[in-house]
Amino acid sequence: MSKTVSVCLSFDFDALSIWLGPMRSSSPSTISRGEFGAVGTERLLHLLRRYQVSASWFIPGHTINTYPNLVQKIADTGHEIGHHGYLHENPVSVSPDQECRILERGIECIRRLTGQAPSGYRAPGWSLSPHSIPLLLKLGFQYDSSLMGNDFTPYYCRVGDEASVDRAYQFGQEVNLVELPVDWSLDDWPYFGLNWSDYHVGLRTPDEVYQIWAGDFDFLYQQMDTGVYILTMHPQIIGRGNRILMLERLIQYIKGHEGVTFKTMHQVATEWRQKNLLEKEKKAT
Numbered sequence: 196m197s198k199t200v201s202v203c204l205s206f207d208f209d210a211l212s213i214w215l216g217p218m219r220s221s222s223p224s225t226i227s228r229g230e231f232g233a234v235g236t237e238r239l240l241h242l243l244r245r246y247q248v249s250a251s252w253f254i255p256g257h258t259i260n261t262y263p264n265l266v267q268k269i270a271d272t273g274h275e276i277g278h279h280g281y282l283h284e285n286p287v288s289v290s291p292d293q294e295c296r297i298l299e300r301g302i303e304c305i306r307r308l309t310g311q312a313p314s315g316y317r318a319p320g321w322s323l324s325p326h327s328i329p330l331l332l333k334l335g336f337q338y339d340s341s342l343m344g345n346d347f348t349p350y351y352c353r354v355g356d357e358a359s360v361d362r363a364y365q366f367g368q369e370v371n372l373v374e375l376p377v378d379w380s381l382d383d384w385p386y387f388g389l390n391w392s393d394y395h396v397g398l399r400t401p402d403e404v405y406q407i408w409a410g411d412f413d414f415l416y417q418q419m420d421t422g423v424y425i426l427t428m429h430p431q432i433i434g435r436g437n438r439i440l441m442l443e444r445l446i447q448y449i450k451g452h453e454g455v456t457f458k459t460m461h462q463v464a465t466e467w468r469q470k471n472l473l474e475k476e477k478k479a480t
């Protein structure tokens with residue numbers, strides 16, 4: 196059976212926003228961890244250019260304002276720019292009105308950069324609030340990438356789920372917002388990120404992570420005819436020397452397989468929607 200596998204490299208360019216926002220840090224030392232994101236981004240752009248890979252970059256408005264030339268370079272190089280909050284705010288920790296204002300502010304930052312509103316959204320911390328999906332629909336987003344309900348198969352987001360602890364969970368209605376699912380095991384931060392405050396110590400060896408990431412790709416390639424493999428990385432984490440060498444090795448490995456294409460997440464969401472129209476959309480066409 197021939198294979199049709201899409202691979203999306205996605206980069207959350209949090210830069211300083213994650214340290215100033217959710218981490219509430221005022222220490223120049225801590226903040227400088229985010230500053231390294233700009234160094235990592237330059238390296239990643241160079242790597243992606245060499246392998247002719249278009250990636251998806253989820254960038255908070257604060258990063259766009261802090262590094263206007265660098266983010267312009269990302270956009271001008273043909274990569275997709277997605278929404279990732281303004282100051283990396285966790286949607287669960289703000290009111291619905293605040294969440295809407297943050298979404299609008301981030302959209303404006305991206306519109307100034309690319310001339311158009313973003314098609315994709317990734318919640319900071321992958322932490323959608325109960326209000327996020329209706330807001331994303333209202334604001335015209337095409338896809339979200341914050342949920343973990345599948346691994347290599349996109350699906351439609353839902354509204355109206357009802358969670359109860361003493362009766363069965365009620366699944367709501369599918370809506371016209373494609374979910375491109377993620378997972379912590381395909382994210383660089385848990386493996387490599389060091390966080391003293393909650394005793395989470397990453398700093399794993401790149402070889403170990405390569406085995407996990409390549410192993411998941413192998414499952415998709417060997418056992419499924421079609422699917423999408425999505426990696427989530429952060430320039431301030433993956434941009435370090437030995438880790439970026441590991442990423443290069445993984446790109447080479449994946450490129451050695453027939454029927455595999457690197458795509459932006461916008462491309463994948465658009466193609467998937469066309470092949471899997473919601474009932475409501477089918478009737479409308």
Ligand SMILES: [Zn+2]
Nearest residue numbers: 207209319320
């Ligand atoms: Zn982030």
